[in-house]
Amino acid sequence: NLEEELYRPNYHFTPKANWMNDPNGMFYYNGVYHLYFQYYPDGNVWGPMHWGHAKSKDLISWEEQPIAIYPDSIGLIFSGGAVVDKNNTSGFGKDGKTPIVAMYTYHNMDGEKAKRLDFQTQAIAYSLDEGQTFEKYTQNPVIKNPGIKDFRDPKVIWDTAREQWVMVLAAGQKIMFYSSKNLKDWKLISEFGDGVGAHGGVWECPDLFPMTIEGTNEQKWVLIVSINPGGPNGGSATQYFIGDFDGKTFKLDATFTKQLKEHNAVWLDYGRDNYAGVTWSNIPEADGRKLFIGWMSNWDYARDVPTETWRSTMTIARELKLKKQDDGYQLVSMPVSELDKYTSKTIRVDSLKVDQNKVIVSSNDVNLSKLRVKLELNNLKDKKYTFLFQNKQGDSLSFGIDNKEKYYFLDRTKSGQVKFSEKFAPKISKVLRDNIAKDITIEVLMDKTSIEVFFNEGETVITELFFPNKPFETLSIQTSDETLLVENIKVEEFQFN
Numbered sequence: 001n002l003e004e005e006l007y008r009p010n011y012h013f014t015p016k017a018n019w020m021n022d023p024n025g026m027f028y029y030n031g032v033y034h035l036y037f038q039y040y041p042d043g044n045v046w047g048p049m050h051w052g053h054a055k056s057k058d059l060i061s062w063e064e065q066p067i068a069i070y071p072d073s074i075g076l077i078f079s080g081g082a083v084v085d086k087n088n089t090s091g092f093g094k095d096g097k098t099p100i101v102a103m104y105t106y107h108n109m110d111g112e113k114a115k116r117l118d119f120q121t122q123a124i125a126y127s128l129d130e131g132q133t134f135e136k137y138t139q140n141p142v143i144k145n146p147g148i149k150d151f152r153d154p155k156v157i158w159d160t161a162r163e164q165w166v167m168v169l170a171a172g173q174k175i176m177f178y179s180s181k182n183l184k185d186w187k188l189i190s191e192f193g194d195g196v197g198a199h200g201g202v203w204e205c206p207d208l209f210p211m212t213i214e215g216t217n218e219q220k221w222v223l224i225v226s227i228n229p230g231g232p233n234g235g236s237a238t239q240y241f242i243g244d245f246d247g248k249t250f251k252l253d254a255t256f257t258k259q260l261k262e263h264n265a266v267w268l269d270y271g272r273d274n275y276a277g278v279t280w281s282n283i284p285e286a287d288g289r290k291l292f293i294g295w296m297s298n299w300d301y302a303r304d305v306p307t308e309t310w311r312s313t314m315t316i317a318r319e320l321k322l323k324k325q326d327d328g329y330q331l332v333s334m335p336v337s338e339l340d341k342y343t344s345k346t347i348r349v350d351s352l353k354v355d356q357n358k359v360i361v362s363s364n365d366v367n368l369s370k371l372r373v374k375l376e377l378n379n380l381k382d383k384k385y386t387f388l389f390q391n392k393q394g395d396s397l398s399f400g401i402d403n404k405e406k407y408y409f410l411d412r413t414k415s416g417q418v419k420f421s422e423k424f425a426p427k428i429s430k431v432l433r434d435n436i437a438k439d440i441t442i443e444v445l446m447d448k449t450s451i452e453v454f455f456n457e458g459e460t461v462i463t464e465l466f467f468p469n470k471p472f473e474t475l476s477i478q479t480s481d482e483t484l485l486v487e488n489i490k491v492e493e494f495q496f497n
């Protein structure tokens, strides 16, 4: 079938059939990465939410599993997190089996219809078979609604220093912090969000975790907050905050406060299709990575994208790192290194002299929908540098740097099917820079319907979907800088079975 051939991603997770949104409850246990997701098994648009489930040994090849949590008489199962309760603090453990405890939001439709404010509450469920099936706690909900209409998406972490569970929850345009000793009884400890960051829409799907600043021993806390609408290029997007957490209160870092003064908000991804992303729990200390995945869509048009069998896909799993440079903090993200083992064919071109327009690779050499390209541009001038994917049908997808106007960009306005929603490609997506880009590195992941561009080792990321009429056939670079040398080009084709 044409849709499968043309649009089913080669290496990004999609459910076999029907609707998916946010990633939920990710944890690692006994060699397996678990990914749950907002799922409606009976249709290809959003509907009564379940937690779908997929498993992977390497964060790249996923195997879909039976639905893990079903809605019930209290409500639909909205987003949330899961933890491995090694010390059985919850008491759900039995016969030496370690409980996995999921915390999610109940969304009560009758309450919503009746225009009540308290229709979202927080609940828990536990698994004694390593996340395959869940038993709901009989005394749900564990957190009642205090009269806040948008009150959802609990994400739990183990706070090592204080030996407590900490949970962050989105409430309107704030984040509420809770603590617990047993995952059942929760105490509100603080709130964050008034007057800081982007407030163009409702806050959703927060995450909180400590990170060590690269190259130092200094620890900072990262608070991730998705927001819809109000993203930098329209619709849904994910912002973050850097600060300190003392077990009760999240306090913004002074340098980061300055960054916020200059930029209003700082974004984990500037593209239009990385939303509601959070991190895996229970990653072994010996590994130590912060692993992230996002929903690769946008509420502006998620239900309209031209796939019928399934709708939505996840980003590539990414490793987050925290950097601090002269211009402040950056939460950088790069594809997980597990992706490396899927490269089957490497085409190297050490460097390429560009006079106006040069093809970097074509589909004769490499399949452009399972592609990774890495390259470097040095000594850039105040000109525009455009990388362009094209096919004979006249579809084009481009990205690059405009050093005249000082921005990175991604342009899908002519990338094929765009008219299914007027919100899909009304304009070019841009990331404004404070200064001219001089030397930059670029890494690009291409799949059949997605592009993920990582500038400067993931300091700036742009993730977007596209739906070409036929696969792209060439990748070229265009610029009026006739002395440009594209260096350290590495083109790789992935192989997946």
Ligand code: FRU
Residues within 6 Å of the ligand: 021, 022, 038, 049, 078, 079, 105, 152, 153, 204, 205, 276
């Ligand atoms: C984010 C979100 C969450 C909610 C879920 C419902 O995309 O709106 O806030 O829990 O989707 O499916």
